[in-house]
Amino acid sequence: MIRVAYILTPITFGGSEKVSLNFLRHVNRERYEIFPILLVRPWENDPYFACELRRCGYHFERVPVAVRRDADPFRVPRVAGRIFALLRGGSFHLVHTHGYFADICGLPAARLLGIPGISTCHGYISNGGNLKLYNMLDKIVLRLCTRIMAVSEGIRGDLMISGLDGGRIDVVHNAAGSTLKxxxxxxxxxxxxxxxxxxxxxxxxxxxxxxxxxxxxxxxxxxxxxxxxxxxxxxxxxxxxxxxxxxxxxxxxxxxxxxxxxxxxxxxxxxxxxxxxxxxxxxxxxxxxxxxxxxxxxxxxxxxxxxxxxxxxxxxxxxxxxxxxxxxxxxxxxxxxxxxxxxxxxxxxxxxxxxxxxxxYNVRDWCRRIEQMYDSLAEGGYRGMHA
The missing domain is CATH 3.40.50.2000 (Glycogen Phosphorylase B;)
Incomplete structure (x- = not known):
């Protein structure tokens, strides 16, 4: 059984949350024990994503991203410290992050504990001063992870322009399917x-x-x-x-x-x-x-x-x-x-x-590619994925 800490910030239910829920619904749970760590606003009700996790039978941890609604200058070290404690006590084989805040708080903790880290990069939105700063920090901490999954060739190119090693970046397009008759x-x-x-x-x-x-x-x-x-x-x-x-x-x-x-x-x-x-x-x-x-x-x-x-x-x-x-x-x-x-x-x-x-872009093949990456990293090596 491969145990994976799966870290994300499901403030809304957008593309990255849909991707994550898609994977968590279809991953082979007999081989992979996924433990979601949700970075949430404590003054809000559980997001739709958390409710769906419960319906799927997942146990997860909620980590507050701030202690108050206004600016919280210590939120990154506070969240990173909490993630570090969870990872240290969780016997995890891998850490998988989604989004800049999960990267910034989760990847350094994984690196310090010697746990291989994977980040799925969904792209960057550059409007807003704080967002530009977080995007810059994200591209720095991505150097700490073992592998990066870019959801398009364009995102892979953007990461390489930022100085990241293209040999560590795999393009894994998102997937979808409809079960509607x-x-x-x-x-x-x-x-x-x-x-x-x-x-x-x-x-x-x-x-x-x-x-x-x-x-x-x-x-x-x-x-x-x-x-x-x-x-x-x-x-x-x-x-x-x-x-x-x-x-x-x-x-x-x-x-x-x-x-x-x-x-x-x-x-x-x-x-x-x-x-x-x-x-x-x-x-x-x-x-x-x-x-x-x-x-x-x-x-x-x-x-x-x-x-x-x-x-x-x-x-x-x-x-x-x-x-x-x-x-x-x-x-x-x-x-x-x-x-x-x-x-x-x-x-x-x-x-x-x-x-x-x-x-x-079917879910079955997409899940299999991610599972192959998990297997390779958990075994201590990575030679790239095969479709």
């Missing part, structure tokens, strides 16, 4: 649309993700505002919440799209809402290998996405989806209109997208 997909489609007062025959484009600047939801709203010049209307469903919510709502009102654009707010399981869509749009300015994109493709929902990060690794333009330049709302609008006018092309993209995920 066709009848369940159509049932959810009708249920979710009905709950939002959307007609069964209305055309719906949508986005799922955090409403923050780098996710580019504003460009999707700008694309929707082009409808009045085209003569054909569609609904736009924006699933998620975040710091841009108020600004995006103002954009909708100014454009006179109140009846066309719907905000759901935060959804614990946005995957269950994807069947409400005819098209999934990812207008991001930066990405790793986005989970929401893979989830939509796995369900057979045609996708339009910005050509950023690991997205072009997944989508071949016009074959299994459409790529658009980042920040180009007109290009998004044109692709949406094209698919409205050409239902046969929608069907082709649907089939091709589903086949792409099933053949290249």
């Amino acid at each position: 066709e009848e369940d997909f159509h049932r959810l489609r009708l249920e979710k649309r009905s709950s939002l007062s959307i007609g069964a025959d209305e055309f719906v484009a949508g986005f799922a993700g955090r409403l923050s600047q780098e996710k580019g939801a504003r460009y999707l709203i700008e694309a929707a505002s082009e409808m009045k010049h085209h003569g054909k209307r569609y609904k736009l469903l924006i699933m998620g919440d975040g710091p841009e919510r108020e600004c995006l709502s103002s954009m909708v009102k100014k454009a006179g799209l109140d009846r066309d654009v719907l905000f759901t707010g935060f959804l614990e399981n946005s995957e269950e809402w994807l069947p409400a869509l005819d098209i999934f749009v990812l207008p991001s300015l930066t990405e790793g290998t986005p989970m929401a994109l893979l989830e939509a493709m796995a369900m057979g929902i045609p996708v339009i996405a910005s050509a950023v990060g690991g997205v072009p690794d997944v989508i071949e333009d016009g074959i299994n989806g459409f790529l658009v330049p980042p920040g180009e709302s007109r290009a998004i609008h044109e692709r949406i209109m094209l698919l409205i006018d050409k239902p046969d092309q929608m069907k082709r993209l649907s089939r091709a997208g589903k086949e792409t995920v099933n053949s290249r």
Whole structure:
């Protein structure tokens, strides 16, 4: 039995949390004993991620990231000290971290105790002074870990530009799958649309993700505002919440799209809402290998996405989806209109997208690659992974 300390900060339920939950649900628990260590805000209720861990039968440790809501200058050494104590008393073979804060607090502790460390790097968001500092610190402490898993070739390149040894970095794209039967997909489609007062025959484009600047939801709203010049209307469903919510709502009102654009707010399981869509749009300015994109493709929902990060690794333009330049709302609008006018092309993209995920981004093979890495590191050596 290989015992792994699995450290992350599940403040929201975004891409890295979905990736982690995907792995924890499918890992071989007869061979790997995973002990999640969750870095949480003590004044908040348990995040959705923690509730899902309980449903899966995991025991986990909650480590407060701060003792008060305002600035806490000692939070990094405090959290790092707590992780060090947990690792020292846990007889762990490996430490696996996700995200900059887990890296900064967990990897030095693992190194001091002589435990091999693995970090999954989902990419960096550079807006905000503190975030830039944490990103810089992260790229320093990543030198302490044994292996790095980058979720796209672009992230691997970024890490190498920062001076990290490319020989220690493996590209392991995220994975997804859908267990929905066709009848369940159509049932959810009708249920979710009905709950939002959307007609069964209305055309719906949508986005799922955090409403923050780098996710580019504003460009999707700008694309929707082009409808009045085209003569054909569609609904736009924006699933998620975040710091841009108020600004995006103002954009909708100014454009006179109140009846066309719907905000759901935060959804614990946005995957269950994807069947409400005819098209999934990812207008991001930066990405790793986005989970929401893979989830939509796995369900057979045609996708339009910005050509950023690991997205072009997944989508071949016009074959299994459409790529658009980042920040180009007109290009998004044109692709949406094209698919409205050409239902046969929608069907082709649907089939091709589903086949792409099933053949290249399936959960079974992805889990096996990570398990191979665990085996090699626990045995004291690493020769690289084989697909």
